[in-house]
Amino acid sequence: MSKLTLGSHPFLLGFEQLERLVERTAKTGNEGYPPFNIEQTSETGYRITLAVAGFREEDLAITVEDRQLVIRGRQAEEGADRVFLHRGIAARQFQRSFVLADGVEVTGATMENGLLHVDLERLVPESVVQTIRIRRA
Numbered sequence: 001m002s003k004l005t006l007g008s009h010p011f012l013l014g015f016e017q018l019e020r021l022v023e024r025t026a027k028t029g030n031e032g033y034p035p036f037n038i039e040q041t042s043e044t045g046y047r048i049t050l051a052v053a054g055f056r057e058e059d060l061a062i063t064v065e066d067r068q069l070v071i072r073g074r075q076a077e078e079g080a081d082r083v084f085l086h087r088g089i090a091a092r093q094f095q096r097s098f099v100l101a102d103g104v105e106v107t108g109a110t111m112e113n114g115l116l117h118v119d120l121e122r123l124v125p126e127s128v129v130q131t132i133r134i135r136r137a
Helices: 016-026
Strands: 036-040 045-051 060-065 068-073 094-099 104-112 115-122
Touching (some): 060 104
Antiparallel strands (some): 045 115, 068 094
16 A cells, blocks of 8 residues: 555646645744734735834845745844843844745735734636547547
């Protein structure tokens, strides 16, 4: 008896990339920093909001790499002349990744009150009905 994987199931023709996508998503071990929300803003619109208090716009980079939205944050080193009696505000670099489905595009990003908002839009493909003619052998 052979084990069927998601991409090799006989009813899922052409979905091999889905298995790779699931594996890639499982490997994005994000530690929970920075915290984020994902909300649906319209029927085809989404918004990812990350809590990036202490980061400036120049400290953040947003890229789409191979259908993967990657948000990176790196703060500039502060002067060594500062002495902290207690340091409870995180000042570390981070990388957050989100896998985007085909047809989902990043439409913009805004920064507001320590929150980074990344807006996404799912393009709705037009419905196509195709008739296949049967040829005689």
